[in-house]
Amino acid sequence: MTTFLQASDRAESTKTMHAGYARVWIIPVLGDVRLDQLNVNDINRLILTMKADGRADATRRNCYTTLRIALDDAVVNGLLATNPVHRVKQPKVTRHEARFLRPDEVPALIAAAATLRYGPILSFILGTGLRRGEALALTWAHIDLDQGTARVNGSLVRRNGHLLVSTPKTAASRRSVALSPAMVALLQRWRTAQAAERLVAGNLWHDDGGGPRAGYVFTTAFGGPVEPQNVLRTVQLAATAAGLPDVTVHALRHTYATTALLNGVPLKVVSSNLGHASIQITADTYGHVTDAAAQAAAAAVAEALGL
Known part of the structure; x- marks a missing residue:
């Protein structure tokens, strides 16, 4: 994943973000699962682990995206036949009305x-x-x-x-x-x-x-x-x-x-x-x-x- 990520044309900030999610969450939770044995339950386990740790909706969604992109790359490289992340519903993010200043403020x-x-x-x-x-x-x-x-x-x-x-x-x-x-x-x-x-x-x-x-x-x-x-x-x-x-x-x-x-x-x-x-x-x-x-x-x- 590291090699393919660095070789991609994604923005440097995006690469840093994906690398961070992989290092902090994906590898610690799923690192002992063989790539060809990774399934929907494993992906749900990752999301539930993050939820139990109090991670925000947006953080769980971003980590999901990182894993999806990584496994899409694995499919492109012939390491996987299909990407199991696509069978897991993307975590929802509750949108909050953005704070803005009133004209008098x-x-x-x-x-x-x-x-x-x-x-x-x-x-x-x-x-x-x-x-x-x-x-x-x-x-x-x-x-x-x-x-x-x-x-x-x-x-x-x-x-x-x-x-x-x-x-x-x-x-x-x-x-x-x-x-x-x-x-x-x-x-x-x-x-x-x-x-x-x-x-x-x-x-x-x-x-x-x-x-x-x-x-x-x-x-x-x-x-x-x-x-x-x-x-x-x-x-x-x-x-x-x-x-x-x-x-x-x-x-x-x-x-x-x-x-x-x-x-x-x-x-x-x-x-x-x-x-x-x-x-x-x-x-x-x-x-x-x-x-x-x-x-x-x-x-x-x-x-x-x-x-």
Whole structure:
């Protein structure tokens, strides 16, 4: 499995995830079962073992997926005739409504983050819907302030002790996102501040040797990439100061999507901006919002037609 996984064209983050499930769960529980003797009962035993250990629905489902993919590879390699995982029902995941900020909560969070170094990143995610890693992976070469666009080409992640930019998981994740005038102004202010920091840092400034246009948009005081965990800490500090419970970095992305849908932005546009692999993912995640938007649209059409 290890050799075939590493040789595959799956994203590095996906390989790491599958390897983790294999190491922590699949091998310890099923490692003593011969491949040709693996059956439905063994697979159910794995899922029940994880459930007994208190693993979340999504974790059990992900492990199921890892095993299914591994055994699919075994079939391709002629090690198995059929994949027994396909005869086991995929674990269900109970979906919970995503936390998002109400319009009256956003100014409080932004005000609380105003004195924090990475506060502008929170505003940028709120205004674009980008994932945290996508925002941190942007370089100035990806930004066109005149046209008001940002090209998303990867995600900044910490792997094996190093910060690196991973390739997008899907083609939809590699996209161009429109920047509002407010976001363009935010980036202009940040670039001006960054230029001043660059002068102060002198030869200690880090930009991978490519000059200002090649450097990251959001950086440390010395031009290096921003540790993703520091953005999480910024959200936590700002949310606590503003008295807002349960606010995560992902809640900012949800806020963007929810606000867009409630204000009449088409579902397809929101899905594209979020980088979802399909419009169905967006519809499933924001079903409660799209229902409300549909009701508002119906009312607006009736009013416009004088009905």
